[in-house]
Amino acid sequence: MDVTVRLAINGRVAELELDNRVTLLDAVRDHLDLTGTKKGCDQGACGACTVLLDGKRVVSCLVLAAQCDGREVTTVEGLGARGRRHPVQEAFVRHDAFQCGFCTSGQIMSAVALLDEGRAGSDEEVREFMSGNLCRCGAYPNIVAAIREVARVDGERR
Structure with a gap:
């Protein structure tokens, strides 16, 4: 079943039509082309996919994108300001x-x-x-x- 997910990602709003089983990791990488977030173990054990969700760190491979509707997501691409590194x-x-x-x-x-x-x-x-x-x-x-x-x-x- 498809769901509409609206994310505030790195300061921009993105609206995605996704299968309700798509993880936040796959939404970020495959649907938003933000490939800085890495898929390591895909089981929540390695931390390579860590992002900030409403300012708190989460392993994005264990969070469904549908759970993030209306929430703020920050990836490594969203750090820093005006072309400068964090x-x-x-x-x-x-x-x-x-x-x-x-x-x-x-x-x-x-x-x-x-x-x-x-x-x-x-x-x-x-x-x-x-x-x-x-x-x-x-x-x-x-x-x-x-x-x-x-x-x-x-x-x-x-």
């Missing part, structure tokens, strides 16, 4: 916090959320709240360093 994206570059890059968008989206949640007080806390995002290349120390740098800079601005 501070987390910049820190990932500075700290070489990615290797193959497959998990990077999910890592970045989770990092943005945990920083917004105020959960970057220590390396251990960052590791705990990033534990749902797997990196097969083992860039974890660099990911933690990038997140902690942004947390320190944000803390100094306040």
Whole structure:
């Protein structure tokens, strides 16, 4: 059965006619051509498909697009402003916090959320709240360093 789904995605409104079984991940990638969000395990275990839904991180492979009708979705393409990278994206570059890059968008989206949640007080806390995002290349120390740098800079601005 098809449903009409209206999403506020990365600051724009999109109206899609979708099978009611289509996941948010597939809607974003296949129907909106926002391919920064990656399909990893398709079972909610790796975090590669992490996006923000109403400002909270979700693994988009486990959320039906129909559940998101009228809600705000932010993908990695929606971060930053006026052609500039988000501070987390910049820190990932500075700290070489990615290797193959497959998990990077999910890592970045989770990092943005945990920083917004105020959960970057220590390396251990960052590791705990990033534990749902797997990196097969083992860039974890660099990911933690990038997140902690942004947390320190944000803390100094306040």
